[in-house]
Amino acid sequence: MAQEFRLPDLGEGLTEAELVSWSVEVGQSVELNQVIAEVETAKALVELPSPYAGVVEELLIPAGATVPVGTPLIRIATDSASDTPPTRTPVLVGYGPEAAAQSRRARPRAAATPEDTAPPEPVRPDASPAARLAARERGIDLTVVPGTGPSGAVTRHDVEEYAGSAAPRVAAGPSERETRTPVRGVRKQTAAAMVRSAFTAPHVTEFVTVDVTRSVELLERLRGRREFEGLSVTPLSIAAKAMIVALREHPDLNASWDEEHQEIVTKHYVDLGIAVATPRGLVVPHVREAQSLSLLELCRAITELTAIARSGKADPAQFTGGTISLTNVGVFGVDTGTPIINPGESAIVCLGSVSQRPWVHEGELAVRWVTTLSVSFDHRVVDGEQGSKFLSSVAAMLHDPVALLAQL
Amino acid sequence: MVDKIAYPVQLLQPDGRRVLRPEYTNLVRDIGPDELRALYEDLVVTRRIDVEATALQRQGELGLWAPMLGQEAAQVGSARALRPDDYAFVSYREHAVAYCRGVDPAEMTRMWRGTAHSGWDPHAVKVTNPAIVVGSQGLHATGYAMGAHLDGAEIATIAYFGDGATSQGDIAEALGFSMSFNAPVVFFCQNNQWAISEPVHLQSPVPIAQRAAGYGMPAVRVDGNDVLAVLAVTRQATQRAREGSGPTFIEAITYRMGPHTTSDDPTRYRSSAETAEWKARDPIDRMHRLLDWEGLLDGAFLTRVRTTADEIAARLRSGAVGAPTPPPLSVFDHVYASEHPLLEEERAEYAAYLAAVTDTEEALS
Ligand SMILES: Cc1ncc(C[n+]2csc(CCOP(=O)(O)OP(=O)(O)O)c2C)c(N)n1
Numbered sequence: 224m225a226q227e228f229r230l231p232d233l234g235e236g237l238t239e240a241e242l243v244s245w246s247v248e249v250g251q252s253v254e255l256n257q258v259i260a261e262v263e264t265a266k267a268l269v270e271l272p273s274p275y276a277g278v279v280e281e282l283l284i285p286a287g288a289t290v291p292v293g294t295p296l297i298r299i300a301t302d303s304a305s306d307t308p309p310t311r312t313p314v315l316v317g318y319g320p321e322a323a324a325q326s327r328r329a330r331p332r333a334a335a336t337p338e339d340t341a342p343p344e345p346v347r348p349d350a351s352p353a354a355r356l357a358a359r360e361r362g363i364d365l366t367v368v369p370g371t372g373p374s375g376a377v378t379r380h381d382v383e384e385y386a387g388s389a390a391p392r393v394a395a396g397p398s399e400r401e402t403r404t405p406v407r408g409v410r411k412q413t414a415a416a417m418v419r420s421a422f423t424a425p426h427v428t429e430f431v432t433v434d435v436t437r438s439v440e441l442l443e444r445l446r447g448r449r450e451f452e453g454l455s456v457t458p459l460s461i462a463a464k465a466m467i468v469a470l471r472e473h474p475d476l477n478a479s480w481d482e483e484h485q486e487i488v489t490k491h492y493v494d495l496g497i498a499v500a501t502p503r504g505l506v507v508p509h510v511r512e513a514q515s516l517s518l519l520e521l522c523r524a525i526t527e528l529t530a531i532a533r534s535g536k537a538d539p540a541q542f543t544g545g546t547i548s549l550t551n552v553g554v555f556g557v558d559t560g561t562p563i564i565n566p567g568e569s570a571i572v573c574l575g576s577v578s579q580r581p582w583v584h585e586g587e588l589a590v591r592w593v594t595t596l597s598v599s600f601d602h603r604v605v606d607g608e609q610g611s612k613f614l615s616s617v618a619a620m621l622h623d624p625v626a627l628l629a630q631l
Numbered sequence: 632m633v634d635k636i637a638y639p640v641q642l643l644q645p646d647g648r649r650v651l652r653p654e655y656t657n658l659v660r661d662i663g664p665d666e667l668r669a670l671y672e673d674l675v676v677t678r679r680i681d682v683e684a685t686a687l688q689r690q691g692e693l694g695l696w697a698p699m700l701g702q703e704a705a706q707v708g709s710a711r712a713l714r715p716d717d718y719a720f721v722s723y724r725e726h727a728v729a730y731c732r733g734v735d736p737a738e739m740t741r742m743w744r745g746t747a748h749s750g751w752d753p754h755a756v757k758v759t760n761p762a763i764v765v766g767s768q769g770l771h772a773t774g775y776a777m778g779a780h781l782d783g784a785e786i787a788t789i790a791y792f793g794d795g796a797t798s799q800g801d802i803a804e805a806l807g808f809s810m811s812f813n814a815p816v817v818f819f820c821q822n823n824q825w826a827i828s829e830p831v832h833l834q835s836p837v838p839i840a841q842r843a844a845g846y847g848m849p850a851v852r853v854d855g856n857d858v859l860a861v862l863a864v865t866r867q868a869t870q871r872a873r874e875g876s877g878p879t880f881i882e883a884i885t886y887r888m889g890p891h892t893t894s895d896d897p898t899r900y901r902s903s904a905e906t907a908e909w910k911a912r913d914p915i916d917r918m919h920r921l922l923d924w925e926g927l928l929d930g931a932f933l934t935r936v937r938t939t940a941d942e943i944a945a946r947l948r949s950g951a952v953g954a955p956t957p958p959p960l961s962v963f964d965h966v967y968a969s970e971h972p973l974l975e976e977e978r979a980e981y982a983a984y985l986a987a988v989t990d991t992e993e994a995l996s
Contacts, residue, residue, distance in 0.1 A: 231691020234894030256686045267896030274690040606902040 795826020
């Protein structure tokens, strides 16, 4: 005999759910509790286990449809009459035995037309339920809406804004008050690389503000030493060294995403990219095998590389194939930034300006050298935990270079 | 039991090898091959109970369920340390404790289905019905223990609660009272790392067990995914209680591998890396490896365990799906032991409302 399974209330008073995908097909046999579909409610994405053993006779709604609680989802021909549960409608607990009354109450909704509904998205942006509804009603993909809510969550207002701004505008004509510059060379490459990275690697950026007075003092002393003469010995040098050391414990950030093979490639060497502003635009030459360099060698390599890059004579190979990068917006007097990862890498650290600020030091207000570090990482490869641990480890070494020394 | 805060007691490593800690190993000296196998069966069966009930909720047969996936060893190990006269005061997640105390699987889901105020007779099995009000059971356990103490009964009570519950006044009061009155109670905190979406470090910057020190209460931390270690420390604590030495605080470090309840989506607040890390410490895998090392696994045994689990799951399912729906007015029946005028008034009002609804539905149809 055939049994219908109706959409249950999956969580304390929900009235509808979206059937994201079916995991079974017509004609397939299913066991009791075998997962038959994935369903998304306002609260959670959950798997539906089959309440019957038997053969799937019909899928009664298409994937992508949003349906009210109580809607029949699937018909299953059960093996024998003996293993069938009582023939009544499955009780939707919390609503009493009247499942029909429930479906009568549910609002009929436009979104129930399955063709309109977008296919399931792998990434689920943070958004309020109201925003999700608004986006669904307008057919807007939530992942492209900039969020202004808590932790960047998309609000209903954001969706409305976005819907408004997406309306076609009258294009402004050319005028003498504007200059048109053809996009080529470094600008063109930068643009392409940034677009590729920003829209393939889901970026997460984290920040930490840290007292680096001891590093500043250390730099003073290093600069006074003979062997460092003529080299650029700056907070960037120590930050670079600290990154390289931190990567030993947190190698996940020194990796790349191989889309084709669906693999994460973790590098056991560090080719450190240093973002350099040049007259022709931004270039990112790399210090090869940076993991094997002493602080002195690292300072020398960075000094040489930036000089070559600025001169415009850098070997193109030095622009590609790094494993992680460092950018220093602090040189422009800026506190921090949210850098975009170099394509092919998984993380980039950004060093803000190192400046004297009021700071609580040993329980008292004091004037200290303070900087803000940030790191952007590719969330396909790195999770918040590793990213955060890496960043705090770099910060700890800048705060107390003895911690760095201990690991050399 | 002085300073065991820093190093959780462990007798079984994740790879299934034993750890020698004589003071604790001695407490489980009597656990031979048969007992080890029985513990393994408990772990497998209780996981199966949990999985079956979760499926029933997804099938619309239960209103809600609080999965305990991952916490089997903490619950089985502690419940198996109890004697028949001891009394367990539980939260909403202690399905394995209920099972070990002898609750019939057919009765386990009644409250979650809303067909009964309480699923089983607490006094028959000496385990309370699920307490939804977080932390309340700590006070109930303390009160019962104080009574037992006054009666001179040589029993222990055990209060089960989570890491989040330690932020509740009820637990703080229970800790204070139990020390003042030397109550024979064991505070068993399953630190499963999360209170819904709040990570444990928001509850306390120091290990949860350290809170006991402020009350002058001895405390111990234990690897909650190690059924032998949990059994050992709970035996020690319940023994202290029974012989009149007062309360003990146990922090069992474990992990809630599933959602908080079937209404929750944990992927929104915790990383898959974290879940994977704890998967490697799975309490059942660990016990399986131990049995394997010690040559106690064979096909017949594994088949028997599977069959038992299947039977219990089927019993749980039929108990839930077949449960009669109580008449709506019965909701007033067990509020007070005797008649109460206010309740009578409410009952009459509700009866009138139900009659009106029925009339309307008939008129409409
Ligand atoms: C007094 C009270 N406050 C809040 C709630 C809502 N609530 C239900 S469970 C829970 C979290 C409890 O976390 P924890 O004590 O760690 O136990 P766990 O759920 O992890 O087993 C909360 C806040 C409640 N049921 N009771």
